[in-house]
Amino acid sequence: MGDHDSHRLAKHLAGLPHYHVVAQNRNNEVIYSDGLTWPGAEGFAADLISPPPGTPVPEVELEAVWIIEADPRWCPFAHGDDTAESDELTVTEYIERLTQRPPYWSTQQ
Numbered sequence: 001m002g003d004h005d006s007h008r009l010a011k012h013l014a015g016l017p018h019y020h021v022v023a024q025n026r027n028n029e030v031i032y033s034d035g036l037t038w039p040g041a042e043g044f045a046a047d048l049i050s051p052p053p054g055t056p057v058p059e060v061e062l063e064a065v066w067i068i069e070a071d072p073r074w075c076p077f078a079h080g081d082d083t084a085e086s087d088e089l090t091v092t093e094y095i096e097r098l099t100q101r102p103p104y105w106s107t108q109q
Contacts, residue, residue, distance in 0.1 A: 014072060015072060015073070016072070017069050017070065017071060017072070018035035018036060018037070018069075018070055018072060018075075019035065019036050019037065019038055019040070019041035019067050019068060019069055019070065020032050020033050020034075020035060020036070020041070020067075020068050020070055020075075020077050021033040021036065021041050021044045021045045021048070021065060021066070021067055021068075022065070022066045022067075022068060022095060022098060022099070023045075023048050023062060023064070023065045023066075024062075024063050024064050024065075024099060025058065025060040025061060025062050025063055026060050026061050026062075026063050027060050029060065030095055030099070032077060032095070034077075035070065035072070035075070035077065038067075041067045042067070045065050045067055045104060045105065048062060048065055049062065049065060049105050061107070062107070063106065063107055064099070064103040064105065064106040064107070064108075065103055065104050065105045065106075066098055066099065066101065066103050066104050067104045068098050076090040076091045076093075076094045077091065077094075
């Protein structure tokens with residue numbers, strides 16, 4: 001009975017929305033995080049925006065950060081959808097679209 005409940009809980013949690021942090025620097029280089037909870041995404045974004053003491057400072061200044069809510073049933077970052085396109089192309093197009101949205105944080109604010 002316990003295994004069934006834990007399997008059901010795992011399946012439920014896997015179906016919940018998750019968040020990705022996407023960051024772009026002044027050279028237009030982009031990084032993105034794994035799927036995180038909202039508090040995890042906020043914490044990761046905060047560490048990018050204002051690195052903790054002792055953390056190496058990036059060579060190129062950060063320009064913008066987005067926190068994007070994703071549906072686990074279709075998320076190009078989730079590595080599990082059944083599209084015929086390559087993941088790299090899907091991710092690139094997705095990042096291009098989402099960086100057109102207002103950022104969570106920007107040097108322009």
